[in-house]
Amino acid sequence: MSTEKGPDHSRRKERSRQAILTATRTLVAEEAYEKITIEAIAARAGVGKQTIYRRWPSKSAVVFAALLALSEDADQSVALPDTGDLEADLKLVMRATAEEFADPAFDRLIRAVNTEIANDASLAAEYREKLAQPLEEAKRARLRSAQKAGQIAADADLDLALEMLYAPLFQRWLHRSGPVTAAYADSLVDATLRAFGP
Structure with a gap:
């Protein structure tokens, strides 16, 4: 029986989450807010847009998550x-x-x-x-x-x-x-x- 572990899905999910939040903050800093789309965030993060939609229902939810992550990172x-x-x-x-x-x-x-x-x-x-x-x-x-x-x-x-x-x-x-x-x-x-x- 093989004891090899499969890929660590939770670690990969967390990497994707961080990439999406970082991409969102970067785009908000660079672009007019109304021009930012889920597609643009996904492209910048290097993920499919469905990866974003599985976690957040809208652009506004992603942007809020990006802000919330900053306060979480700063101090628990x-x-x-x-x-x-x-x-x-x-x-x-x-x-x-x-x-x-x-x-x-x-x-x-x-x-x-x-x-x-x-x-x-x-x-x-x-x-x-x-x-x-x-x-x-x-x-x-x-x-x-x-x-x-x-x-x-x-x-x-x-x-x-x-x-x-x-x-x-x-x-x-x-x-x-x-x-x-x-x-x-x-x-x-x-x-x-x-x-x-x-």
Whole structure:
């Protein structure tokens, strides 16, 4: 009886998945989003388009998966720094967020995802569940810690504080209404801490 193993299908599937996600990110960085097709992604990844359709139902689902994979690759845990210095911790995170938005490759990818979730309720729900909610809960947890330490008012509405902190940055980026810089990120932290301080 032969003890030789057949091909490792799971390893081959994972290689194909990574090739598809990488090809998607590359194409989004290079092309106008509306010109990108499943066929183009498949050609760039070196797979048949049915390989993509077996895993994802649409271009928007592939693009979202490519974005989600970036956050998974960056760090499996979602937590904000907690050094005890709320201002420094928030400025570190907000500057990193501004830097991400300023990165042309990330900018094009997140704009593509936002285009799709605006018109696809099921993708919007998946985005909220897999990406937005875990990030929001990590941010809320950091503010709760600051509240317990007396750095934020005991009766502060933490959801409102998060909106004041992040929404202007996102809106400025989305509408291209001004530069998304470290200085602007710092100013949002300063204003939010003034509004919600003890």
